[in-house]
Amino acid sequence: QVQLVESGGGLVQAGGSLRLSCVASGRAFIMYDMGWFRQSPGKEREFAAAISWSGGRTYYADSVKGRFTISRDNAKNTVYLQMDSLKADDTAVYYCAARIRTGASLLLSYKYWGQGTQVTVSS
Numbered sequence: 001q002v003q004l005v006e007s008g009g010g011l012v013q014a015g016g017s018l019r020l021s022c023v024a025s026g027r028a029f030i031m032y033d034m035g036w037f038r039q040s041p042g043k044e045r046e047f048a049a050a051i052s053w054s055g056g057r058t059y060y061a062d063s064v065k066g067r068f069t070i071s072r073d074n075a076k077n078t079v080y081l082q083m084d085s086l087k088a089d090d091t092a093v094y095y096c097a098a099r100i101r102t103g104a105s106l107l108l109s110y111k112y113w114g115q116g117t118q119v120t121v122s123s
Contacts, residue, residue: 002026002112004096009117012086016121020081022096022114029077030054033101035110036070036081038092038119045095049081050106059106063089088123 008020024032035050049060049070058070069082079096094117097110 002029002032002098004098004112004114006094006096006114006117009094009119011120011122014086014088014121014123016086017082017084018086018119020083020094020096020117020119022079022081024077024079024098030074031101032098032112033106034070034072034079035097035099035106036079037095037097037110038090039095039116040089040092047107048094051079052106053101057106083119086119086121088121091119091121093118 003025004022006020006022008018012018030053033052036048037045038048039045047061048064049068051058051070051072055072067085072079096114098112099110
């Protein structure tokens with residue numbers, strides 16, 4: 001099992017940037033593909049970005065492609081989400097998620113979740 005703790009959320013103006021971090025503890029970090037999801041008030045949680053255990057594969061939702069960058073540092077057991085050119089629509093609670101590594105689509109089958117970090121973008 002893996003435990004996930006997010007940080008880095010906050011209030012930022014539209015057009016600004018934030019970097020979210022998620023530190024994993026428990027089983028070996030390289031065992032896991034990692035993802036970021038988000039949930040806005042009144043909406044279902046949605047996929048934002050994901051990265052394979054080695055960092056060799058990444059995948060982004062169309063809504064964040066070209067603005068967000070996911071990366072990981074396996075030596076630090078940490079996955080990052082660099083968010084640039086933020087928009088008011090990016091306001092949400094952002095969740096880090098993990099799944100046992102697999103060659104399947106990075107969209108699917110996340111089993112472990114963090115508590116979330118709030119990102120608020122003012123227009």
